[in-house]
Each structure stands twice: as C-alpha cells, then as structure tokens.
Amino acid sequence: LYRYCIILTPPNVTGSMHMCHAFQDTIMDCHTRSQRMQGKNTLWQPGTDHAGIATQMVVERQLLAKGISRHDLGRDRFVEAVWQWKEESGDTISRQMRRLGASVDWQAHRFTMDDELSLTVRKVFVSLYKEGLIYRGQRLVNWDPVLHTALSDLEVLSEEENGKLWHICYPRADGRGQVVVATTRPETLLGDTAVAVNPQDERYSDLVGLMLELPLTGRRIPIIADDYVDPGFGSGCVKITPAHDFNDYEIGKRHDLPMINILNPDATLNENAPLAYQGLDRFKAREKVVADLQAAGLLERVESHKLMIPRGDRSQAVVEPYLTDQWYVKVEPLAKPAIEAVEDGRIQFVPANWSRTYFDWMHRIEDWCISRQLWWGHRIPAWYDDKGNIYVGMDEQDARLRCGLDSSISLRQDEDVLDTWFSSALWPFSTLGWPEPTARLKSFYPGSVLVTGFDIIFFWVARMIMMGMKFMDDVPFRTVYIHGLIRDGQGQKMSKSKGNVLDPLDLIDGIDLESLVAKRTTGLMQPKMASAIEKATRKEFPEGIPAYGTDALRFTFAALATTGRDIRFELGRVEGNRNFCNKLWNAARFVLMQTEGQTVKASFEPGPIDRWILSRMDRMVSEVDAHLGEYRLDLAAQSLYEFVWNEYCDWYLEFTKSTLQGEDENAKPATRHTLLSVLETTLRCLHPIMPFISEEIWQRIRPQLGIQGDTIMLQPWPQAGRRDQSPDQDIDQDIHWLKEVIQGVRRIRSELNISPGKPLDIRFQGGNETDRERLQCYQGVFGQLVRAASIQWVDDLADTSQCAVALLAELKILVPLAGLIDVDAELTRLHKQLEGEKAHVKTCQSRLGNRRFVENAPAEVVEQERQRLSEHESNLTRLDEQIKKLQSMNN
RNA sequence: GGGCGCGUAGCUCAGCGGUAGAGCACUGUGUUGACAUCGCAGGGGUCACAAGUUCGAACCUUGUCGUGCCCACCA
Numbered sequence: 001l002y003r004y005c006i007i008l009t010p011p012n013v014t015g016s017m018h019m020c021h022a023f024q025d026t027i028m029d030c031h032t033r034s035q036r037m038q039g040k041n042t043l044w045q046p047g048t049d050h051a052g053i054a055t056q057m058v059v060e061r062q063l064l065a066k067g068i069s070r071h072d073l074g075r076d077r078f079v080e081a082v083w084q085w086k087e088e089s090g091d092t093i094s095r096q097m098r099r100l101g102a103s104v105d106w107q108a109h110r111f112t113m114d115d116e117l118s119l120t121v122r123k124v125f126v127s128l129y130k131e132g133l134i135y136r137g138q139r140l141v142n143w144d145p146v147l148h149t150a151l152s153d154l155e156v157l158s159e160e161e162n163g164k165l166w167h168i169c170y171p172r173a174d175g176r177g178q179v180v181v182a183t184t185r186p187e188t189l190l191g192d193t194a195v196a197v198n199p200q201d202e203r204y205s206d207l208v209g210l211m212l213e214l215p216l217t218g219r220r221i222p223i224i225a226d227d228y229v230d231p232g233f234g235s236g237c238v239k240i241t242p243a244h245d246f247n248d249y250e251i252g253k254r255h256d257l258p259m260i261n262i263l264n265p266d267a268t269l270n271e272n273a274p275l276a277y278q279g280l281d282r283f284k285a286r287e288k289v290v291a292d293l294q295a296a297g298l299l300e301r302v303e304s305h306k307l308m309i310p311r312g313d314r315s316q317a318v319v320e321p322y323l324t325d326q327w328y329v330k331v332e333p334l335a336k337p338a339i340e341a342v343e344d345g346r347i348q349f350v351p352a353n354w355s356r357t358y359f360d361w362m363h364r365i366e367d368w369c370i371s372r373q374l375w376w377g378h379r380i381p382a383w384y385d386d387k388g389n390i391y392v393g394m395d396e397q398d399a400r401l402r403c404g405l406d407s408s409i410s411l412r413q414d415e416d417v418l419d420t421w422f423s424s425a426l427w428p429f430s431t432l433g434w435p436e437p438t439a440r441l442k443s444f445y446p447g448s449v450l451v452t453g454f455d456i457i458f459f460w461v462a463r464m465i466m467m468g469m470k471f472m473d474d475v476p477f478r479t480v481y482i483h484g485l486i487r488d489g490q491g492q493k494m495s496k497s498k499g500n501v502l503d504p505l506d507l508i509d510g511i512d513l514e515s516l517v518a519k520r521t522t523g524l525m526q527p528k529m530a531s532a533i534e535k536a537t538r539k540e541f542p543e544g545i546p547a548y549g550t551d552a553l554r555f556t557f558a559a560l561a562t563t564g565r566d567i568r569f570e571l572g573r574v575e576g577n578r579n580f581c582n583k584l585w586n587a588a589r590f591v592l593m594q595t596e597g598q599t600v601k602a603s604f605e606p607g608p609i610d611r612w613i614l615s616r617m618d619r620m621v622s623e624v625d626a627h628l629g630e631y632r633l634d635l636a637a638q639s640l641y642e643f644v645w646n647e648y649c650d651w652y653l654e655f656t657k658s659t660l661q662g663e664d665e666n667a668k669p670a671t672r673h674t675l676l677s678v679l680e681t682t683l684r685c686l687h688p689i690m691p692f693i694s695e696e697i698w699q700r701i702r703p704q705l706g707i708q709g710d711t712i713m714l715q716p717w718p719q720a721g722r723r724d725q726s727p728d729q730d731i732d733q734d735i736h737w738l739k740e741v742i743q744g745v746r747r748i749r750s751e752l753n754i755s756p757g758k759p760l761d762i763r764f765q766g767g768n769e770t771d772r773e774r775l776q777c778y779q780g781v782f783g784q785l786v787r788a789a790s791i792q793w794v795d796d797l798a799d800t801s802q803c804a805v806a807l808l809a810e811l812k813i814l815v816p817l818a819g820l821i822d823v824d825a826e827l828t829r830l831h832k833q834l835e836g837e838k839a840h841v842k843t844c845q846s847r848l849g850n851r852r853f854v855e856n857a858p859a860e861v862v863e864q865e866r867q868r869l870s871e872h873e874s875n876l877t878r879l880d881e882q883i884k885k886l887q888s889m890n891n
Numbered sequence: 892g893g894g895c896g897c898g899u900a901g902c903u904c905a906g907c908g909g910u911a912g913a914g915c916a917c918u919g920u921g922u923u924g925a926c927a928u929c930g931c932a933g934g935g936g937u938c939a940c941a942a943g944u945u946c947g948a949a950c951c952u953u954g955u956c957g958u959g960c961c962c963a964c965c966a
Contacts, residue, residue, distance in 0.1 A: 158963090165966085182966060196966095230965060238966050247964045308963090353895065360894065360962070454895095454961080489903080491959085559914085562905070565896070566959080570903060572915045579928045590925030634905075638913070653925075743932090750932035756921055787923080843910070853946040861909055861947090868910070 004035040004042045005444040007428055007477075008104060009452050009460070010112065012051035013086050014058045017096035019486040019494060019569060020453065022504035025102045026557040026689075027483060027633060028451045032103055033688035034628055035448075037717035043444045045431050046097070046104035048090060050113045052377040052420040053147065053314045059085050059376075075375050082376050086111075096505060101550055101691045103713070108440075110431045112423040113378065120430040121423050122381045122394050124471065129382075129392045133330045134370070136382075136390060140249045141369050143322030144312040145267035145282075149373035150326050151312055152419060153366065154459055156319050158308040165305035166290060167235070169298040170195060173211035173220050179204070180300050182234035184307050185244075186293070187286040189214070190273045191262040192221055194240040196251060199225035201236050215298050216289065217274055224255050243323050261323050282320070327371040327380060327416070334466040335362050341465060341475050350481045350631050351564045354454060361458050368463075370419045377417030385409050425463035428476035447477040449631075454482050454564070481631050484566040489540075491568050497525055499533030502545075507574060510547030513538065545571070551690035552578035558689045559641075561633040580641060581693055584686075587649050588697040591675045594660055595704050600676060601669035607659075608777065610674040612735040613652040616643065617678050622720030624685050633689070640686055648678060651739065658784040676705050681718045737771075737808070738778045744806025744813045745786040751829050752804055752822060759789035760815050763803065766796060766878075767811035801885040805830070807875045812882075823886055830883050837876045844869035 006028050011021060032044040059082045060070050070078040090111075097104065110117060128134040141150040166186045171178045181195055192214055197204040204223070211220045228251055229238050242252025243259040252259055262273045267282045276292075277285050293299040310319045339362050341347050342355050349355040371380060383391045383399050386409075393399030396411060405411070423430070432441040446468070452461060461480055468476030487493055488500040495501065499520045506516065517537050521530040555577040560567045606614065620643035627636035652675075659671045680701055687694040691713070698712040709715055745762060748754070762783075764775060772793070775782070783791055794800075794814070803814035804826050847853055847865055854862055 184966070228964085228966095233965060240966095245964080245966085247966080250964085307966095357895070357961070364962090458962095485960095560904085565904090568903060570915080573903075575928080576914055579926095582928050583926065586926035586929085588925080593925070638905075642913085649926085650930090746931060747933090750920070753920080756931070757923065840910075847910095847947080850946060856946040857909075864909085 002040055003443050004032070004040040005045065005447040006032055006043075006449055006451065007045045007431065007447050008047060009456075010047040010049040010110075010424070010427060011093045012054055013048045013090040013093075013111070014051055014055050016092050017100075017504055019502055019504055021093070021097075022100055022553070023486050023557045023561070023567075024451055024453070024483065025097060025100055026554045027481070027561055029100075029102050029554075029691075030558060030633055030688040031449065031451075031628070033691065033713065034717060036103070036713065037684065037687070037715060039716070041443065043108065043440075044102075044104040045108055045110075045444070045447075046094070046102075046106065047110035047112070047427070047431060048093065049420060049424060050086075050111065050377060052372060052374050052417060053149070055082060055086070056374050056376040057147075057314060070375065078375055099505060099508060099550065101554065103691070108431070112420075112427070112430075116433070117423065117426075117430045118378055119394075120426055120434055121378045121418065123435055124426055124467070125381055125418070125422075126392055126394055126398075127471075128329065133333060134327060135330065136325060136327050138323065138325045140243075140246055140321045141324055141326050142310065142312075143265070143267075143320045143324065144315050144317055145263075145265065145320055146315040146317035147312065147374075148265050150322075150324060150369050150371060151319065152369050152421075155313045156310045157313050158310045160306055161309045163305050163307045163309070165234070165303050166293075167300040167302070168215065168239075168293055169300055170212040170215065170221075170237075170239075171298075172207075173213055179207065179212065179223070179237045180235045181237045181239040183239055184305060185286070186289045187269075187277075187282055188241040188244045188262070189239060189289060190217060190269070190277060190285075191241045191243050191260040192239045193242060193252065193257040193260060194221050194224045194255065196224050196226045196229050196238045196240050197236055198229040198231045199227065201229070201231040203231075203236060215296060216292055224251075224257075226251050226254065244321050246321050249321070259323060263320060263322065265322075267320055326369050327382075327414075327418075329368040329370055331365050331368050331466065334470055335365050335462075337469040338362060338462065338465040341469060346475045347465065347477065348479050350479055354457065354480070354482045354564070357454070358457060358462060362462060365462075368419075370422050371414075371416040372419055373415070374417050377420065378423055380414040380416050380418060382414040383411035384414070385411055421459050421463060424460055425467040426471075428464055428468055429472050434471070445472055446475050449479040449481055450477040451481045451483065453485055455485070457482070479631075482564055483561060484564055486567050486569050489568055489570045491566070496523070497529065499524075499529060499536065502569065504553060506545055507548050507553050507571075508550050511545050513541060513544040516541060516544055546575075548574045548578040549581060549692075551693045552581050554691075555580065555637060555689050558633040559637040561631075563632075580645065581690065583649060584644055584690075584693060585697070587644070587653060588679060588701070590653060591679050592700060594656070595672045595676055595701075598672055599669045600672045600704050606670055606674060607667060608731055608734060609652070609655045609659075609781065610671060612731045613648065613674060613678055615731055616647050617681060618720050620647075621681065621685060621718045625718075625720060628688075637689060640682070640689070644682060644686075648682065651735075652678070654785055655781050658781045661784075662780060673705075676701055680705055680707070684712060684715050684718050687712050687715075734774055734777070737774050738782060740808050741775075741806075741811075741813060742782060742785050744808060745788075745815065748804045748806055748815050749786075752817075752825055754817075757787070759787050761790045761792075762786065762788045763792055763794045763798075763800070763814040763816060765794050765798065765800065765812040765814055771808075771811045800882065801889045805878075805882050807833075807878050809871055810874060812878060823889060827883065827886055830879055830886070834876065834879045834883065837872050837879060840872040841869065841876055844872060 008028065009024065028044060032042050036042045062085070063070065063073070063081070073081065094109070125134060142153065142156045144151055163184050165182050165184055167180050167182050168186065168189065169178045169180055179195060183189070195212055197208065207223050208225045210223050212223060214221050228247060229236065240248045240251055240257065242248045242257050243261040244263070260272050262269055263282065264270045269277045269280050269282065269285050271278060277288060280288065290299065311317060312319050339359065342349070342358060349358065381392060381394060381399070383396055385391070391399040391403050391405065391411065393402050396413065399411070400406070428447055429441060429445055432438060432444055434441055450461065464476045468474065485493070492498060492500055501520065503519070517534050520533050520537055524530060552574055556574045559573065559577065560569070620639050623639040624636045627633070627639065656671050656675060659667050680698065683694040683698045695712050745760070749756065754760070764771070779791060782788070800814050802818045803816045806813040844865055848869060
C-alpha cells in the first residue's frame with residue numbers, strides 16, 4: 001500500500017477548537033506525518049460540517065439579540081445570513097488547526113454544503129429513493145417542541161428525573177364500578193383511545209371488551225387485552241394514547257385504535273382536546289387535568305416516581321412523541337453489509353471491544369428519520385403537486401422529467417432539510433469527488449484509519465460504513481481507532497457551563513489569569529454561575545497558564561493516548577513535556593557547540609560507547625515504529641522520552657565529554673558524528689509528535705551531516721536494524737556495568753555526604769577478568785563521571801577498613817577515606833544494604849527450594865533464579881566481611 | 892434490565908503469567924562550560940477484596956464491593 005488516507009472528522013463551522021479536537025488532530029497528524037515520511041502518498045482530508053441545528057441556533061440567537069426572528073427575515077434571507085456568518089467565522093477552527101501543526105491538505109478542504117457535496121447528497125437521496133430505501137411516512141417521531149423539528153433517536157437523550165405517578169379512576173360505562181390506571185403523564189388522558197390489560201390477568205378477564213367513560217372528555221373507550229401489559233405493575237391496567245407514546249402507538253396499530261393527536265407543534269393542546277384545555281401548554285394542561293380529576297373524585301392517589309425524561313440534545317426541551325409526516329431511510333438492508341464488513345474483519349475496531357457496541361446497535365437499528373424542519377441544510381429534493389403526490393429528482397426539472405410532468409402542473413418543493421449526519425455519512429467519498437471517478441477517489445478510497453471518539457460511533461461511523469458499502473461497494477476505512485474523551489483534572493466533562501474548559505491555544509500561547517477568568521465567565525447560559533467559576537479558576541490557576549508551546553501540548557496528547565479510556569487532563573503533564581522539549585533543545589545546543597566548525601567524520605569505526613548509543617537508538621526506533629503501528633502513541637512517546645532523556649542526555653552526552661575534552665584527537669570526529677547522527681535520527685522519530693522543534697533543530701544540524709532535503713517532513717522514516725552491526729548485546733552489558741560502577745561511587749558520595757566536587761581515590765578489589773578488561777576500556781569515562789583523583793586495583797588482602805564500599809557481583813569498588821570516614825554512617829549504610837540482600841536471598845532460596853518450581857518452570861527461568869541467588873549471596877558475604885572489618889576498626 | 896470499562900506509589904496513569912514501573916508531587920544535596928524548565932542520590936505500593944487455576948497471579952477464572960459510561964418502551 002503506497003497510499004495513506006485519513007479523513008478529518010469535520011468539525012462544526014460554529015465551532016472553535018476544544019481539547020478533544022486538538023487531541024484527535026494530534027493523533028491523526030502523527031500518523032499522517034509518519035506515513036508521509038515512510039514515502040506514502042498521504043492525504044489527510046480536512047473540512048467542516050454545516051451542522052444544521054447547531055449553526056441555525058447560533059445565528060438565530062444573534063438575530064434575536066437584535067430583536068429579529070428568522071421568520072421576520074424569511075427563509076431565503078435567513079439562509080443568506082447564515083452563509084454570511086459562515087464566511088466570516090467558519091474558518092476559525094482551520095486557523096487553530098494550523099497553529100497545532102496539523103498537516104492536512106488544505107487545498108482539499110471541503111464544506112458539507114459546497115456545491116459539489118450538495119450534488120452528492122441529492123444524488124444519494126434520489127438513488128436511495130428510487131430503490132425504495134428512502135420513503136416518506138407518517139408515524140410517531142421524537143418532536144422537539146422548542147425547535148419545532150423532528151429528531152432522530154440518537155438526538156434524544158433520556159435522563160432519570162423525579163416525577164409522579166398518578167392513579168386515576170376510569171368509571172365503567174355500565175356504571176358498575178371502575179378501573180384504576182397509573183400514568184406519569186395525566187394530560188395525555190385526553191388522547192386516550194383504550195385501556196389495556198394483560199390477557200392472562202384473571203382480575204380483568206371479564207372486563208375485556210367493555211367500555212369505560214374517559215374522564216373529562218365525555219368519550220367512551222374500550223378495554224382491550226394485550227401482552228405488552230405487565231400485570232405486576234400498578235393496577236395492571238394501562239391507558240393507551242397511541243398518538244403520544246411509542247408503545248401505545250404499536251398497541252394502537254395492533255388493535256386498530258383511533259389515534260387522537262391532542263398537541264400543536266409547540267406542545268400546546270390543540271382542538272382535539274376539550275375546549276377547556278385548548279391552547280394550554282402541556283405542563284399547564286397536566287396541572288389542570290389533575291386538578292379537575294381531583295375535583296371529580298377520580299384521582300385515587302399520587303405517588304412520587306422516578307422516570308426517564310427524554311430531552312432534545314440541542315434544545316434540552318422535553319421531547320414529545322408526535323405524529324407527523326417525515327422522510328426515513330430504511331436501514332436494515334444497508335445495515336447488513338455494514339455488519340458483515342466488521343464481522344469478517346474488513347474493518348477493525350481499535351480497541352476491539354468497540355465492535356461489540358457497534359454490533360449491538362446495528363442489530364437493533366431502526367429506520368432513520370432524516371428530515372428536519374429547519375432552514376439551514378440540504379433541502380430535500382422532493383416536490384409535491386396540489387394533490388400531494390411526491391416527485392423526487394436532482395432538481396425540479398429533473399423531477400418533472402422523471403415523472404413526465406409538464407410545466408402546467410405546479411410543484412412546490414419540500415420545506416424540510418436533511419439531518420446533518422446524512423451528508424456526514426457520505427464524507428469519505430463525497431470529499432473525493434464522487435460520483436465522478438476522480439483520481440483522488442481512486443487513490444484515497446478506502447481510507448486507512450478513522451480516528452474518532454466513541455460518542456459518534458452510531459451517529460457517524462456506522463452510517464459512513466453503511467453508505468460506503470452501498471455506494472462505493474467497499475468499506476470507507478480499514479481501521480476505526482476509538483480514543484477516549486478529554487476530561488478535566490477532576491474527571492469532569494469539559495463544558496462552558498461548568499467553566500472548566502481549556503482552550504488548546506491557551507496552553508500553547510499561555511494566558512494570564514484575568515483573561516482566563518473573563519473567557520470562562522462571559523457568555524454563560526446561566527450567568528449566576530460566574531462567581532463560582534471565577535473562584536474555582538483563580539484557585540486552580542493562580543498564575544494563569546504559562547505558554548507551553550505546541551510541541552509540548554502535542555507530546556502530552558500523544559502520551560495520554562492510551563487504549564480508549566477517558567483522559568484526565570492535567571497541566572503537570574504538559575509542564576513535564578515542556579521540560580522535555582527544553583531538554584531536547586539543550587541537548588541539541590550541546591551537540592552543535594561540539595560540532596560546529598569541527599571535523600565530523602562520516603566514515604569511521606565507532607568506539608564502544610558510540611556503538612552502545614547506536615544500539616540503544618536502534619531499539620528505540622523499532623519500539624516507536626511498532627507502537628505507532630498498533631496505535632499506541634502513548635508507548636511511542638514513552639520510548640522516545642526515555643531514550644532522549646535517560647539514555648542520550650543522561651548518559652551518552654556525559655560519556656562523550658570525556659572523549660571530546662580528552663587528548664585523543666583521533667577519536668573526536670567519530671564521536672561528533674555519532675552525536676549528530678543519533679540526534680538526527682531521533683528527530684525524525686520525534687517529528688510526527690513534535691513537528692516544530694524537530695524541524696528547527698534538524699535544519700541546524702543538517703549541514704554538518706551533509707543531508708539533502710529541505711524539510712524533515714519529507715525525510716525517510718528511520719528503520720531499525722538497518723545498520724551493519726547486529727544488536728550490540730555485549731556493548732549493552734559493558735555499558736550497563738559502567739553505569740553500575742559509576743552509580744556505586746555516586747551513591748557512596750551521596751549517602752556519606754561527600755561533596756560532589758571533591759575528587760576521590762577509587763580502588764577496585766576482587767572482580768574477574770571481564771571486570772578488569774572493562775575497567776581498562778572505560779577508565780577514562782569512569783574517572784571523569786565520578787570525579788576520580790586516582791584509580792587503582794588492589795589485591796584481595798589489602799586493608800579496606802578505611803574504605804566505603806560498593807558491590808557489583810564479584811567486584812568491590814572502594815573509596816578510601818582515610819581518617820575522614822564516618823564509620824557509623826558507613827555501617828548504617830551497609831546494614832541497610834545487607835538487609836536488602838538478605839531479603840533477596842531468602843526469596844530466591846524459597847523459590848529454588850520448591851521442587852515443583854525447579855521441575856516445572858522453564859529451564860531459563862530456573863537458571864535466571866540461580867544466578868540471582870548467587871549474586872545476592874556473594875553480595876551478602878562481601879557486605880558481611882566489610883561490616884566486620886569496620887566494626888573491628890571501631891573497637 | 893442489558894452491555895462495556897475502571898479500581899496499581901500522595902495525584903494522573905502504563906504494565907496484563909516469571910525479582911512492582913513512568914510522569915508529576917515528596918526528601919537530601921549540588922551553580923563541575925547543553926540544560927536549575929537542570930544534575931546527582933533517595934523515600935514511597937499485602938497492585939480494591941475473597942476463593943480458585945498454576946511451580947509461579949497485579950496479570951487467567953469465578954464471586955463480592957466500589958466507581959464510570961453506553962443502550963433499553965415498563966405505564
């Protein structure tokens with residue numbers, strides 16, 4: 001595969017960048033950049049979404065501030081106003097993405113209402129209509145009485161709220177008693193057309209078929225039997241309101257009941273309600289119904305009751321099930337291939353668990369209501385004649401043509417627009433020029449990976465898969481990478497109303513406290529929250545937010561991109577990574593100081609220390625590569641961080657100082673070259689995560705290495721295992737030894753409180769041939785890093801009672817401190833170590849003493865354990881010896 | 892009611908079958924020509940609990956407790 005494509009989740013034109021965008025963009029950019037460096041033809045497809053309801057609400061609110069409603073303007077002028085607003089502020093988020101370093105293909109930018117994309121939408125609509133996969137139907141929909149539009153199931157969010165359960169008496173028409181029904185919505189009583197009981201319920205079996213007096217209405221309704229009714233709940237009798245409840249609607253259809261719609265579009269009661277209630281808001285009507293029932297003695301009792309209240313996700317208004325004509329997509333035929341694509345692995349979810357969520361939903365999927373009673377969006381390409389016949393086409397002319405209508409018949413277009421997600425579902429191919437067979441379409445469909453949050457798996461991912469399978473006959477992407485949501489440090493969702501929003505750009509550029517407070521407290525829906533928000537903000541950010549820079553922010557996002565769990569975002573992480581950026585920068589400064597104007601030899605025999613860092617780097621490169629391939633940016637970032645800081649800076653740079661400040665002129669050019677080339681390779685590895693700093697440093701070191709090319713962005717991605725030398729196991733062990741020896745001396749210094757500046761005499765005792773060879777090889781470096789005044793081997797009989805000691809297997813590292821040694825301090829130190837060794841020996845012994853362990857565990861594990869034991873035993877013996885010597889001194 | 896997660900160092904999180912890890916915070920110390928946004932050294936964890944599988948469990952199984960999210964028509 002030589003091509004790589006990621007589609008950007010198109011942000012709303014209304015939007016500005018929030019943390020989730022920045023997080024997501026970082027992930028996508030990392031992959032795009034690394035794939036680009038791997039030589040692939042990459043496309044990261046950007047764009048924005050017209051976001052029907054959200055955008056319309058924003059503009060309406062602005063007009064309202066000027067005292068104008070959209071109805072004052074009329075449809076055409078209102079839509080014009082939205083376009084104008086879009087032109088003015090629609091590219092905010094694109095500008096912010098540039099600041100983040102997002103390497104999208106800006107020339108390919110699309111907007112879901114571009115002419116080209118609108119054409120795609122109509123084409124798909126017409127095509128699905130022709131196939132019978134789009135139809136117009138009257139049924140119950142979720143109706144938002146504030147926005148006056150239908151909503152899809154997904155746009156309705158239910159939450160548990162405290163309500164009441166009213167028990168109401170319905171008298172029998174024959175005057176022989178009554179039944180009691182329980183309801184959470186007494187006002188719907190006015191639209192009841194039956195009462196249902198369970199057919200198995202013996203209490204009521206005699207009553208089925210009888211009529212009841214429906215209170216307050218003068219109507220009579222039957223008692224019917226239906227399995228839906230749970231005899232155990234309440235009285236076992238359910239009032240049935242087919243026009244205002246989804247279950248009742250189904251029952252109504254089963255029993256052929258009349259459907260009485262008692263509501264207007266704004267949820268006031270209409271002419272089908274008794275006169276006394278007409279025009280009342282539904283909640284006012286509820287109060288009146290209850291009061292009237294009570295007055296009539298028909299209210300048996302009221303109890304408090306928790307129930308799920310459905311609200312529109314935009315307006316927060318309580319949604320009504322409402323009987324209207326709407327357009328629907330018949331999804332079952334579309335869902336089947338979309339399910340199969342995931343089942344057979346053509347699409348993979350990462351992490352894989354999410355496929356289950358996907359399947360659960362896809363298997364229960366219901367027809368998708370796609371019409372919205374809005375003005376902003378893709379207007380539905382359907383026309384009606386005076387008799388209400390429907391004509392669908394690309395435009396009015398096309399519709400006439402298809403149906404053979406001449407111009408004498410007047411048509412009017414459907415007033416509604418399509419659900420925003422309808423056009424979003426086409427995004428993977430609409431942006432590439434479909435239905436034209438463009439080169440872009442051929443190259444970049446299917447996309448490689450979709451990076452998104454789990455919150456829009458249903459809204460978007462599933463629908464893209466369905467539409468992709470339908471119109472491209474292929475999956476829209478091969479991998480769906482689901483990331484977690486960014487939350488604040490306390491785990492709260494970031495929201496304007498909570499006042500805990502962080503703006504990614506404020507983390508990049510910094511912001512002072514007053515500006516931050518102002519930003520968080522202006523434009524609140526609930527202005528009274530302002531003081532609490534201000535207080536919390538001042539407490540959390542007493543100094544405001546410092547400028548961390550883009551790369552630090554990106555690195556933080558990468559490091560936080562673990563497997564799918566939600567992310568608590570803490571400034572401490574950004575600060576730590578800002579320091580990492582700084583560390584890298586300073587390391588580069590060191591390298592430049594050592595190499596500028598100096599001989600740098602490209603062809604050389606690297607010394608052992610150079611070979612060591614090359615070997616470690618090789619390992620890092622292969623780790624980063626593997627982790628990127630598994631979408632584990634967190635692990636990739638960690639490998640880079642550890643290599644740069646803990647190996648390259650902490651050890652390698654320190655090692656080279658000995659060579660570079662030493663006498664051996666011949667060794668210097670090679671070391672300089674290694675310094676540069678390791679830095680250069682590391683920069684290429686870092687570049688996808690930290691594009692700015694890596695580029696900046698790379699430009700400065702490029703000349704010394706004689707590298708061709710204008711930018712690190714297009715340099716080859718580092719390959720592990722490419723260099724001639726095999727993995728340098730021996731060198732790794734050498735340097736491990738060297739570090740241990742150095743740390744042994746440092747520990748003595750630190751624990752005995754010896755000034756870091758004081759040169760020390762170092763003595764080695766015991767040890768084996770390898771120890772001697774190693775010391776000979778690394779004596780210079782060792783001496784430099786521990787500040788040795790002298791280094792000598794002493795024989796086994798030498799008096800070491802005046803020495804502090806560090807142990808490394810058979811080797812004793814001694815620091816003679818004649819007369820200065822604080823014997824008590826040293827004894828304490830040694831006893832502490834002794835206890836540690838004892839514990840280790842005990843663990844090892846008990847393990848090896850277990851016959852079943854020795855018999856069953858793999859040989860290498862047992863062998864490893866034996867070695868461990870002998871090492872600890874040896875340490876134990878030597879520590880014991882040294883303690884005895886010191887104690888004898890003390891006496 | 893179903894589904895998916897999570898409970899590991901003070902905090903935020905990796906690790907997911909072979910001696911408990913990172914960052915931040917903490918302690919001691921240090922301006923040795925890359926870096927005090929730093930160096931060096933150090934403290935800190937019966938890996939929620941219980942039982943099981945295994946030579947061996949933070950890791951696998953089962954259960955319990957706590958916690959978060961998603962889906963669902965109980966009036």
